[in-house]
Amino acid sequence: MTGPSSNNQSKNGLIGALVVLVAAVCIAILLWVLGHSQRDPYINATLDLEGSLEQGGRLFRINCAGCHGITAQGNLGPNLLDVSERRNDAQLIRQVVSGNTPPMPRFQLEPQEMADLLAYLNSLK
Ligand code: HEC
Structure with a gap:
C-alpha cells in the first residue's frame, strides 16, 4: 500500500539522488577545468591539432631513429613500440x-610538428 507518507519518502529519496548527481557533475566539471587550466599552453596547442602520420614518421626518422631505431625497436634509447x-x-x-x-635531448618543435610526431x-x- 502506498500511503501519503511512503510517497513522501520516495520523493525525498529521489531528491537526495538528484542532489548527489548534481554534486558529482559539479565535481567532475571542476576537476576537468582544473586539469585543463594547469596544463601548459604548448601541450594544449598540440593536442588541439590533428597530427599527420606521414609527417610524424618523417620527423621520427630525422630526429629520433638514431637513438630509438628506424622501426622504433630501441637502440641507445628504449624500444618505443606500444609506448602509448x-x-x-x-x-x-x-x-x-x-x-x-x-642523454635524450630537448627538442623544440612547432605544435603542429609535435602533433605529427605524437600521431x-x-x-x-
Ligand atoms: C640521443 C639519443 C636520443 C634521441 C635523439 C631521442 N631519444 Fe628518446 N630517449 C632516449 C633515452 C636514452 C631515453 C630513456 C630516458 C630515460 O627514461 O632515462 C629516451 C626515452 C624516450 C621516451 C620514453 C620511453 C618510455 O618508455 O617511457 C620517448 C617517448 C622518447 N624517448 C621519444 C623520443 C622521440 C619522439 C625522439 C625524437 C623527437 C627521441 N626520443 C629522440 C634517447 C634519445
Whole structure:
C-alpha cells in the first residue's frame, strides 16, 4: 500500500539522488577545468591539432631513429613500440620537449610538428 507518507519518502529519496548527481557533475566539471587550466599552453596547442602520420614518421626518422631505431625497436634509447600504452599524450609531449632525461635531448618543435610526431608515436605497435 502506498500511503501519503511512503510517497513522501520516495520523493525525498529521489531528491537526495538528484542532489548527489548534481554534486558529482559539479565535481567532475571542476576537476576537468582544473586539469585543463594547469596544463601548459604548448601541450594544449598540440593536442588541439590533428597530427599527420606521414609527417610524424618523417620527423621520427630525422630526429629520433638514431637513438630509438628506424622501426622504433630501441637502440641507445628504449624500444618505443606500444609506448602509448605506457605514456599518455601529455607525458609523451613532455618527454620530447623537456630534456629531463638525458642523454635524450630537448627538442623544440612547432605544435603542429609535435602533433605529427605524437600521431606517429601513438601508431607504434
Ligand atoms: C640521443 C639519443 C636520443 C634521441 C635523439 C631521442 N631519444 Fe628518446 N630517449 C632516449 C633515452 C636514452 C631515453 C630513456 C630516458 C630515460 O627514461 O632515462 C629516451 C626515452 C624516450 C621516451 C620514453 C620511453 C618510455 O618508455 O617511457 C620517448 C617517448 C622518447 N624517448 C621519444 C623520443 C622521440 C619522439 C625522439 C625524437 C623527437 C627521441 N626520443 C629522440 C634517447 C634519445
